[in-house]
Amino acid sequence: MVDELVVNLSRAQFAATALYHFLFVPLTLGLSFMMAIMESTYVMTGREIWRKMTLFWGTLFGINFAMGVATGIVMEFQFGMNWAYYSHYVGDVFGAPLAIEGLMAFFLEATFIGLFFFGWDRLSKVGHLVVTWLVALGANFSALWILIANGWMQYPVGAVFNPDTMRMEITDFMAVIFNPVAQAKFVHTVSAGYVTGAVFVFGVSALFLLKGKHIELAKRSMVVAASFGLASALSVVVLGDESGYAATEHQVMKIAAVEAMYHTEPAPAGLSLIAFPRADGSVWELKVPWVLGLITTRSFDTEVPGINELVEHAEVRIANGINAYTAMAALEENREDPVARETIAETWPDLGYALLLKRYRVDIENATPEEIAMAAADTVPDVWPLFWTFRLMVGIGLFFIGFFVFAFWKASTGTLDKHRWFLWGAVAVMPLPWMAAEAGWIIAEYGRQPWAIEGVLPTFYAASSLTVTDLVLSLAFYITVYTILAVIMVILMVKAIKAGPKDYVALLNGEPDPMETPEPKSDLPQSPDSYGDDKAGKPAPAE
Known part of the structure; x- marks a missing residue:
C-alpha cells in the first residue's frame, strides 16, 4: 500500500526546491534581454x-544567474533520488529535453556570460553585442527545453507504452517539441x-531618483523598462489566454478546479470573479457571463x-484501464500472448487511471465499484x-498593464521623475x-x-521507496541551504545597487574606473538616508 507521508514529503521537497529556484529564473530572463x-x-x-x-544591470544579472544555477542543479538530481519509478517509467522521454537543455542552452549561456564580463576590452563593439544577445538567447533556450519537458508532463504526446519494456518510449520527438x-x-x-x-x-531606477543618485542612468533605464514592461505585460495576458485554451483542450479537470465549477454550465460558461462554498456543498459566486x-x-x-461530470468520465477510464493492467499481467506470463498485446494496444492510454487504484488495493483487477469511485x-x-491562487496571478x-501604461505615458512625456508618489x-x-x-x-x-504525468502516472506511484527520516532530513537541509543562498543573493544585490555602476573589468585590471564621473543633480526633493548620505542628512559627495 501507499505510504502517503513519504509521497507528501517527496512532493514538499520538490515543491520547495522548485519554488526557490523560480525566484531567480524570471529575473534572469527579463534582465538578459534588457541588457x-x-x-x-x-x-x-x-x-x-x-x-x-x-x-550595471549585467552585474545584477550575473549575481542572479549564479544563484539560479546553484539552485537548479539539485532539481534534476531529485528525479533520480525522490522519483525513481518516474525516472524508470518515462526517463527515455523526459530525459531527452533535459539533456538538450544542458548541452545546447546552459553551456551556451554559461560560456558567453564569461565573455560578457571580461570581453569588453578584448572584443569589438559588435562582437561583444553578439555575445550579449547570445547570453539572452541561451537563457530563453534553457527555459524552452525545461518547459518542453514540463509540458510533456502536462500533456504526454509523441510517446507510447511499450509492453516489452513496460515503459513509455518516444515515437515522435517533433510532437514532444511542438507540444x-x-x-x-x-x-x-x-x-x-x-x-x-x-x-x-x-523599481531600482526609481529608488536612484528618490535618492538623487545616478540620475542619467536611472532615467534612461526607466524608459527602457517602461517600454519593455508594457509590451511584456500585454503579452502575458494574451499568452495566458492561450495557455487557458490549451489547458481546456488537454487538462479539463484543471480548468474546472481553477473555476470551482462542479457542474457543466450551458455554453458559453461564465468566469467566476469570486466564489465561496456553502454549507450544503453548493457554491456562491459572482460571475462574468460568457x-x-x-x-x-x-x-x-x-x-x-x-x-462532477469529469469524475464520472474518470470512472469509465479506470474500468478500461483495468483491462490494460490485466493484459499486462497475462503478458508477463506469456510474452507472445496475441490477445494480451491487442488489448494493451487498445487500452494502454487508460492504464494510468487504473494505477490510481493502487492507493486502495494491490490486486487492482479485483477492485470494487466503491474503490473505483474513490479512485475517480x-x-x-x-x-x-x-x-484563489489563479485570481491572485491574474489580478x-x-x-501591471495599468502600471506600465502610466509609466510609458510618463516616459513619453519626459516626466517620469515628476511624481514622487509614483516612484515610491x-x-x-x-x-x-x-x-x-x-x-x-x-x-x-x-x-x-x-498526476506526475497527466493521465499516465499517478504521483504516489512515481515516488522512490525512501524513509520518512531520509526525507525530513533532506528537506530540512535543502530549505536551510536554499534560504541561505536566497539571503546571500539579496545581500549581494543590495550591495551592488548601493555601489552603483562600476566598471569591474577596469577595477580588476587595476585601472581607474571610467564610470566615476559627476552626475547632474535630480530635481526631486532630497531626503536624508541611509542609502549613501551621511548621518546629518546631507547629500553624499558626487561620484
Missing part, C-alpha cells in the same frame, strides 16, 4: 551612458519573466465540463487553493511579479494532481 537592448543602443549611438547601464501545452507555457512563462525584469529595473467559454473554447456554443474522486485537485497581471509606488510593487510567477507554478503543478 541586450541597452547594449544595442550603445553600439548604435556610441554614448557611454548606455555601456554604463549595460554593465501545444509546452509552447503555450513557454511563451507565457518567458513573458512573465520579462515583466519581472522590467519591474525590477524600473468570459470563461470564450477563453477556454473560443466559441459561444461549446460547454466546459464540470468536476482522487482525480480532483484541491479546488479552493487553485481558485497582478492586470495591475514603483519600489513598493517590486515583489509582485515574483508572487505572480510563483502562483503560476503552483497552478501548473498543484493543478495537475494527482
Whole structure:
C-alpha cells in the first residue's frame, strides 16, 4: 500500500526546491534581454551612458544567474533520488529535453556570460553585442527545453507504452517539441519573466531618483523598462489566454478546479470573479457571463465540463484501464500472448487511471465499484487553493498593464521623475511579479494532481521507496541551504545597487574606473538616508 507521508514529503521537497529556484529564473530572463537592448543602443549611438547601464544591470544579472544555477542543479538530481519509478517509467522521454537543455542552452549561456564580463576590452563593439544577445538567447533556450519537458508532463504526446519494456518510449520527438501545452507555457512563462525584469529595473531606477543618485542612468533605464514592461505585460495576458485554451483542450479537470465549477454550465460558461462554498456543498459566486467559454473554447456554443461530470468520465477510464493492467499481467506470463498485446494496444492510454487504484488495493483487477469511485474522486485537485491562487496571478497581471501604461505615458512625456508618489509606488510593487510567477507554478503543478504525468502516472506511484527520516532530513537541509543562498543573493544585490555602476573589468585590471564621473543633480526633493548620505542628512559627495 501507499505510504502517503513519504509521497507528501517527496512532493514538499520538490515543491520547495522548485519554488526557490523560480525566484531567480524570471529575473534572469527579463534582465538578459534588457541588457541586450541597452547594449544595442550603445553600439548604435556610441554614448557611454548606455555601456554604463549595460554593465550595471549585467552585474545584477550575473549575481542572479549564479544563484539560479546553484539552485537548479539539485532539481534534476531529485528525479533520480525522490522519483525513481518516474525516472524508470518515462526517463527515455523526459530525459531527452533535459539533456538538450544542458548541452545546447546552459553551456551556451554559461560560456558567453564569461565573455560578457571580461570581453569588453578584448572584443569589438559588435562582437561583444553578439555575445550579449547570445547570453539572452541561451537563457530563453534553457527555459524552452525545461518547459518542453514540463509540458510533456502536462500533456504526454509523441510517446507510447511499450509492453516489452513496460515503459513509455518516444515515437515522435517533433510532437514532444511542438507540444501545444509546452509552447503555450513557454511563451507565457518567458513573458512573465520579462515583466519581472522590467519591474525590477524600473523599481531600482526609481529608488536612484528618490535618492538623487545616478540620475542619467536611472532615467534612461526607466524608459527602457517602461517600454519593455508594457509590451511584456500585454503579452502575458494574451499568452495566458492561450495557455487557458490549451489547458481546456488537454487538462479539463484543471480548468474546472481553477473555476470551482462542479457542474457543466450551458455554453458559453461564465468566469467566476469570486466564489465561496456553502454549507450544503453548493457554491456562491459572482460571475462574468460568457468570459470563461470564450477563453477556454473560443466559441459561444461549446460547454466546459464540470468536476462532477469529469469524475464520472474518470470512472469509465479506470474500468478500461483495468483491462490494460490485466493484459499486462497475462503478458508477463506469456510474452507472445496475441490477445494480451491487442488489448494493451487498445487500452494502454487508460492504464494510468487504473494505477490510481493502487492507493486502495494491490490486486487492482479485483477492485470494487466503491474503490473505483474513490479512485475517480482522487482525480480532483484541491479546488479552493487553485481558485484563489489563479485570481491572485491574474489580478497582478492586470495591475501591471495599468502600471506600465502610466509609466510609458510618463516616459513619453519626459516626466517620469515628476511624481514622487509614483516612484515610491514603483519600489513598493517590486515583489509582485515574483508572487505572480510563483502562483503560476503552483497552478501548473498543484493543478495537475494527482498526476506526475497527466493521465499516465499517478504521483504516489512515481515516488522512490525512501524513509520518512531520509526525507525530513533532506528537506530540512535543502530549505536551510536554499534560504541561505536566497539571503546571500539579496545581500549581494543590495550591495551592488548601493555601489552603483562600476566598471569591474577596469577595477580588476587595476585601472581607474571610467564610470566615476559627476552626475547632474535630480530635481526631486532630497531626503536624508541611509542609502549613501551621511548621518546629518546631507547629500553624499558626487561620484
